[in-house]
Amino acid sequence: MVKSKLHHYQNWIFDWSGTLVDDLAMVLDATNHVLAQYGKGEIGREDFRMSFRLPYAGYYEEILPGIPLAELEDHFREGFAHSEASGVTSPLLPYALEFLECLHSKDKRMFILSSMDAAAFERHAVELGIDHFFEATYAGVLDKRDQIHTMLEKHSLETSDTVFLGDMCHDVETAKHGGVASIALLTGYQNAEQLGAANPDLLIGDLSEIHPLLEMPLNSESL
Ligand SMILES: [Mg+2]
Numbered sequence: 001m002v003k004s005k006l007h008h009y010q011n012w013i014f015d016w017s018g019t020l021v022d023d024l025a026m027v028l029d030a031t032n033h034v035l036a037q038y039g040k041g042e043i044g045r046e047d048f049r050m051s052f053r054l055p056y057a058g059y060y061e062e063i064l065p066g067i068p069l070a071e072l073e074d075h076f077r078e079g080f081a082h083s084e085a086s087g088v089t090s091p092l093l094p095y096a097l098e099f100l101e102c103l104h105s106k107d108k109r110m111f112i113l114s115s116m117d118a119a120a121f122e123r124h125a126v127e128l129g130i131d132h133f134f135e136a137t138y139a140g141v142l143d144k145r146d147q148i149h150t151m152l153e154k155h156s157l158e159t160s161d162t163v164f165l166g167d168m169c170h171d172v173e174t175a176k177h178g179g180v181a182s183i184a185l186l187t188g189y190q191n192a193e194q195l196g197a198a199n200p201d202l203l204i205g206d207l208s209e210i211h212p213l214l215e216m217p218l219n220s221e222s223l
Pocket residue numbers: 015016017018019166167168188189
């Protein structure tokens with residue numbers, strides 16, 4: 001991926017948590033709710049960031065071995081709802097709205113590929129008023145690598161014309177698996193060292209770093 005060519009990409013696939021929304025507090029509450037059901041102590045924010053990974057089935061098998069995933073997911077949804085009801089919010093990340101609006105104004109196609117529970121995602125995207133930006137959304141995806149090819153085929157997305165943005169190594173691995181460009185963001189769950197190890201095409205602090213690159217540089221086409 002050449003940074004200066006970023007404005008050429010037509011198809012933009014976004015992860016949700018940590019990429020467009022700051023929902024770490026709610027996800028941490030929900031995870032601690034799950035742990036509490038099995039008599040486990042709370043995990044702190046930084047420990048969670050260091051240990052949590054996708055696909056989350058592997059993470060839970062490590063911390064709560066032998067518990068059926070469906071049971072854990074029920075507890076997670078319950079914990080997420082409790083967190084929401086107690087007033088914890090998950091706002092849009094800084095620059096996310098401006099970035100989506102800019103892509104929309106340039107007739108780019110936008111998609112969501114997320115592991116977040118599908119019902120929670122739908123509710124949240126509508127509440128935040130950004131659901132209309134996305135041509136299609138794939139939420140509740142256990143392993144994004146299993147979904148990416150189907151998604152590319154179904155919507156006739158050329159790999160050379162598509163970029164996937166996410167905040168976790170699994171997002172970068174999914175982009176590579178699908179043969180599309182990868183942009184890793186430091187606005188979410190994993191740090192520069194973790195994400196750097198996944199070798200994304202681009203590693204950025206936040207969306208404001210690439211927003212100006214969406215504009216067609218003057219005279220760039222003739223150079
Ligand atoms: Mg994420």
